[in-house]
């Protein structure tokens with residue numbers, strides 16, 4: 001990506017984007033199997049922001065699409081943002097997100113796709129770039145989060161995205 005921002009841990013990276021990017025009336029649709037750090041980020045963001053966080057059934061893209069349609073119909077403001085958060089490789093079951101379809105849906109419904117690739121970074125894809133590389137995707141993921149506490153055997157976390165997004169987060 002164009003730029004990245006480093007955090008002390010992957011946990012902080014997840015808290016970082018959720019508490020910074022979501023504004024009043026924004027919607028976050030997330031896979032029910034997302035890591036606890038996303039749940040904590042939502043809880044923290046909800047203390048200052050009137051956001052709507054809705055869980056969808058694990059890897060169920062039909063459920064996700066139904067929610068996207070419902071969210072679009074109920075739009076309260078033209079500036080309202082929609083985020084979709086999934087993992088690349090799920091930490092609990094080790095299965096992969098159907099990323100190409102999820103990315104397609106995000107494009108169709110104007111949602112920002114954020115992928116937690118803590119377990120994909122350094123492992124999946126031909127050169128270890130992660131789950132999007134595994135699926136041969138050149139773009140279609142807006143923000144990629146990763147941790148250095150898995151394949152890299154260290155500590156730390158990051159968010160990678162377009163320069164504008166990273167500048168804003170910084």
Ligand SMILES: Cc1ncc(COP(=O)(O)O)c(C=O)c1O
Pocket residue numbers: 009010011012014035037087091116118119147148149155156157
């Ligand atoms: C999917 C996922 N996201 C985020 C994290 C948090 O990363 P860190 O250990 O760097 O805080 C973990 C760690 O267990 C994880 O499995």
